[in-house]
Amino acid sequence: MSEYQIVKTIKIDGDFDGFDDEVLFKLMDGSYWIQNEYKYWYHYAYCPTVHILKSGNRHYIQVQGRNEIVSIRQISDITESQINGEFNGWEGETQYQLMNGEVWKQSTYNYDYTYAYMPVAIIYHAGSGYKMKVEGTIAEVQRIK
Template sequence: MDYNELISNGQVVLNSKIDGDFEGFDDGKLFPLYNGQYWLQTKYKYWYHYSYMAKIMIYKYQNRYYLTKDGKDKFVEVKLINDVIKATIVNDFNGWSGDTLFELNNGQTWKQDEYDYDYNYSYRPDAIIYYDGYNHRILVEGKSVQVRQLK
């Protein structure tokens, strides 16, 4: 399927904006929307394009959903997810290094559950924890890593 087929035959089910930075498509990318919904990329496709509060459209076509960025002929398959926790990390954040603990302002503690390294300093950043269909992940400062809940 190409972009023209999608917009000609698909049905627009949502017109919204990304809540924050939009940085294109990547494997398992989470798209938080201004309306409070969260959509997760389900098929691998890479495309980099930066935009702040990007206008997007969600199309339904052949019982699948696709996200497009306004003004671009790119799209990616997505699914709506509801198992989402928004919180704030309660201390300095330095990224993750393999066994990082994430203490949240809601009293929960999550631990990194896969090896990955990412250095990124931030003071009390927002975090989004979501279930991708296989594992829980935490999204902080635009990057995510697999986690498991301790308490």
């Protein structure tokens, strides 16, 4: 780890399920980071301590006590709100109104049934478009209002 400089050591805010593709990480300081390269590694932990590392002009994340490191980038184009009513997952062209008045529509097909009442919705720009994360499920979305 000598080529990496530790920028900060902090906890992830909530569940951590490991790395996959464009995984979003919210840290306890309120900052958001997104996985910048594909790497799959499953490891569940609740609020694990992580190191934010830097090498050159790139940032990386490492769960404390583990060897796996993945490239990340900080993002600031985030909307946090709640679904206004029931959330029944994704069905293809699902639309959801948020408590902040915005309306978002699923833009690519993905079927995933998950029920929750007024869950938190996090919308972020992942580079390839906007994604909405609700109750551990994610779908590509576009804003319609």
